[in-house]
Amino acid sequence: MIGRWISEQMFNLVHRNQLxxxxxxxxxxxxxxxxxxxxxxxxxxxxxxxxxxxxxALCDVRSVHAVDMNPRQNALLELKLAxxxxxxxxxxxxxxxxxxxxxxxxxxxxxxxxxxxxxxxxYWDRYINFFANPNRSFYxxxxxxxxxxxxxxxxxxxxxxxxxxDRMLNAETLEQQxxxxxxxxxxxxxxxxxxxxxxxxxxxxMLGVPRAQRRQVxxxxxxxxxxxxxxxxxHVFARLPLxxxxxxxxxxxxxxxxxxxxxxxKPENLDRLRGGLVDRVNVHTTTLTDxxxxxxxxxxxxxxxxxxxxxxxxxxxxxxxxxxHIADKACPEARLIWRSGGLRTDYLNDIQVxxxxxxxxxxxxxxxxxxxxxxxxxxxxxGTYGSFFIGHLAG
Numbered sequence: 389m390i391g392r393w394i395s396e397q398m399f400n401l402v403h404r405n406q407l408x409x410x411x412x413x414x415x416x417x418x419x420x421x422x423x424x425x426x427x428x429x430x431x432x433x434x435x436x437x438x439x440x441x442x443x444x445a446l447c448d449v450r451s452v453h454a455v456d457m458n459p460r461q462n463a464l465l466e467l468k469l470a471x472x473x474x475x476x477x478x479x480x481x482x483x484x485x486x487x488x489x490x491x492x493x494x495x496x497x498x499x500x501x502x503x504x505x506x507x508x509x510x511y512w513d514r515y516i517n518f519f520a521n522p523n524r525s526f527y528x529x530x531x532x533x534x535x536x537x538x539x540x541x542x543x544x545x546x547x548x549x550x551x552x553x554d555r556m557l558n559a560e561t562l563e564q565q566x567x568x569x570x571x572x573x574x575x576x577x578x579x580x581x582x583x584x585x586x587x588x589x590x591x592x593x594m595l596g597v598p599r600a601q602r603r604q605v606x607x608x609x610x611x612x613x614x615x616x617x618x619x620x621x622x623h624v625f626a627r628l629p630l631x632x633x634x635x636x637x638x639x640x641x642x643x644x645x646x647x648x649x650x651x652x653x654k655p656e657n658l659d660r661l662r663g664g665l666v667d668r669v670n671v672h673t674t675t676l677t678d679x680x681x682x683x684x685x686x687x688x689x690x691x692x693x694x695x696x697x698x699x700x701x702x703x704x705x706x707x708x709x710x711x712x713h714i715a716d717k718a719c720p721e722a723r724l725i726w727r728s729g730g731l732r733t734d735y736l737n738d739i740q741v742x743x744x745x746x747x748x749x750x751x752x753x754x755x756x757x758x759x760x761x762x763x764x765x766x767x768x769x770x771g772t773y774g775s776f777f778i779g780h781l782a783g
Contacts, residue, residue, distance in 0.1 A: 407460040407530035412439040418764040433691035438465025442652035463508035470503035486643040487525030525642035549576040569625040583614045604730030624771040680713040692726035700735035712741045722781045727773040754779035
C-alpha cells in the first residue's frame with residue numbers, strides 16, 4: 389500500500405505541475421479511417437499536445453473541441469494555433485518541426501503572445517525559451533521530452549549506438565531497417581540498466597503512465613513492462629517502415645523532417661489551416677464531463693485516448709458520470725475511439741448508464757468494430773498501446 393501511495397503521489401505531482409506531452413503519441417492516420425471524419429462532424433477529444441486536433445481539422449470537420457484538465461497542454465495547442473495564424477510557414481516549421489527558432493523570443497512578443505489566453509500567456513512568458521536552444525530541441529522539453537533527452541544521451545554516450553540508430557531511421561528498405569535494428573540498435577541499447585529503469589514508477593510517471601495502467605500491462609503481457617516495451621519496439625522498428633514514422637523520428641532525433649512530420653506542419657496544410665480551418669479548433673481547460681455539461685454541441689466523434697485506464701481505478705464514479713454525459717449528449721450514431729495499455733477494457737462492463745428509459749452497460753450502447761480496430765492497431769506507427777477500440781453508438 390505504501391509503494392502504491394508513493395507512486396500515485398509521484399504521478400500526481402508530475403501531472404499537476406508539468407507539460408507532459410510535447411507531441412501527440414497517437415497515430416491520427418488510424419483515427420481518420422476509424423472515424424471517417426467529414427464536414428458534418430463535431431469532434432470532442434483529449435488535447436494531449438494538440439497535433440492531432442490540427443490533423444482532424446484538416447479533414448474539414450465542422451468543429452474540433454480539444455479538452456484537457458492540464459492547462460499546460462492547452463497552452464501548447466494555443467501556441468500552435470497562434471503560430472499558424474501569425475508566422476510564415478518556414479518559421480512555423482522551425483518552431484514545431486525542428487523544435488528551434490532562433491528568433492522565437494521576438495516572434496513571441498511581437499506576433500504570438502497577444503493571441504493567447506491568460507494562463508497560456510503566463511506559461512509561455514516563462515518557458516518560450518524551450519524553443520530557443522539549438523542544442524536542446526523543444527522535443528526534449530516537458531517531462532516526456534526530458535526522458536527522451538536522457539535516452540538520447542544514453543544512446544550517444546553510453547550505448548554508443550547513434551550510428552546504428554541513424555542508419556535504421558534512414559534505411560531505404562524495411563529489410564535494411566530490420567537488420568540494423570536486430571543486429572545493432574536493440575543489442576546496444578536494450579541492456580539491464582535500461583530494462584530496470586523502465587520498470588520504475590518514477591520513469592513511467594515522466595512518460596504519463598499511471599500505476600493503474602502499469603498493472604493492466606503486467607496483467608496482459610508476459611515479462612511485465614519490460615516485456616511489453618520490447619514487444620512494442622519490435623513492432624515499430626522491425627515490422628513497419630520508419631520512412632514516414634514521425635513519432636519515433638522526433639523521439640530519437642529531437643526534430644522532424646519536412647518529408648516526415650505531422651500533417652499540420654506541411655506547407656500546403658499550413659496554408660489550408662490558415663485559410664480558416666484553424667478557427668474550427670476550440671480549446672477547453674476542464675474535464676470532459678464538465679465540457680459536455682456546458683456545451684450546446686452534439687458531438688458526433690469522440691477521441692478518448694487512454695484516460696479511462698486511470699479513471700477506472702482512481703475515479704470510478706467520475707468515469708460513470710462521464711459516460712452518462714456521453715450517452716446523453718452524443719448525436720445519434722456517433723463514433724468513439726479509445727486506447728488502452730492492456731489488451732482489454734473490462735472495466736466498462738461495470739459501468740451502467742441511463743439510456744432511453746433503462747439502465748444499460750456501456751458496451752451495450754455501442755456496436756464494437758473489432759475487426760477494423762484490430763487491423764488498424766497492427767498499422768500503428770507509435771506502438772505504445774496494447775489495444776485500440778472503435779465503437780458506434782446505436783442510432
